[in-house]
Amino acid sequence: MLDSLAVTCFHPGMEAGLDNPFWSSLQTRHRALALQQGDVARYPPEFAPFLGVADAGAEVDDALAALVAPDDSVLLLGIAPQRVPGGWQLEAFADLAQMPCTRPLEVIDGPEVIELSGAHREDVLALTALVYPHYFRPRTMELGRYFGIYQDGRLAAMIGERLGTGTTREASAICTHPDFNGRGYARRLTAMLTNGLLARGHLPFLHVSRENRRALRLYEQIGYRHRRDIGFWSLRRAR
Known part of the structure; x- marks a missing residue:
């Protein structure tokens, strides 16, 4: 995985x-x-x-x-x-804050993380519609690997890869269903994907709105650094 x-x-x-x-x-x-x-x-x-x-x-x-x-x-x-x-x-x-990460992150304990596939597409589209209604499209999952945490038969949180070059990969669609906020799922997923990308020799990076202070603080706390504000x-x- x-x-x-x-x-x-x-x-x-x-x-x-x-x-x-x-x-x-x-x-x-x-x-x-x-x-x-x-x-x-x-x-x-x-x-x-x-x-x-x-x-x-x-x-x-x-x-x-x-x-x-x-x-x-x-x-x-x-x-x-x-x-x-x-x-x-x-x-x-x-402007968005653009943030790369150059070192492995601590992975906190939590539920199993699975790789998402076409079989999970409807669950993914339903979750992203709550958080990223304008950015996530029917075939976005084909742009890279996506991972998620299921709880009580529901997709509770997810993360994926989107943009990238030969040396970089963007962590994207980092979201948690409101019913499962506060359990550390986004942190667990972000650390696991980040470490996996580092292991592959890719520089992980992400983009976050400066108005999303909760997410911005999380990424800063776990080890992402601010590279620049980007238009x-x-x-x-x-x-």
Whole structure:
């Protein structure tokens, strides 16, 4: 399931790509999924509503028209185009905290952690709909490995992998059903996935809203460090 604990030595070059996570992932780890036109690439909508641009100065007019349907919207992280064509609305959200982890974490005792599969899809979609209703799509689970804790026949908490490059992996969809808050499930899952990624030689990282103070404190306490605040935008195409 999750890999055995190991210590990996990291160097600054391993963080390459973290400043432009969607684009970097679509050029490497998820290149086979990328819908791309020139310097613009996106995930298929059934996987994720994410779009990346190679750099802020990229010419995006024709690419956006080809990749984003009328009345649809996508999300950008790290880099947004300096200029968008008429009929498009680029809205800036509050920056997210980007946090990597370079050392193994303490795994607290708790219930069994299982790897989630297609057989658990409906439970996963139901749980993420409570916490991440705009980000988790029907095929998001195919972007990486996902793990969960079941209690009383219900999916109580989960975590997964999403973005990444050859040297990095993003811990994502870290959530607990409100009925099971306060039991340390998110901490247990985060530590186990983090240690498994380190054992594989990958640099784990995650993104968290600064308004989510509880989660931010948890990640800081267990060993994640603040790397930078990273820009986050919505880009919508009018009809």
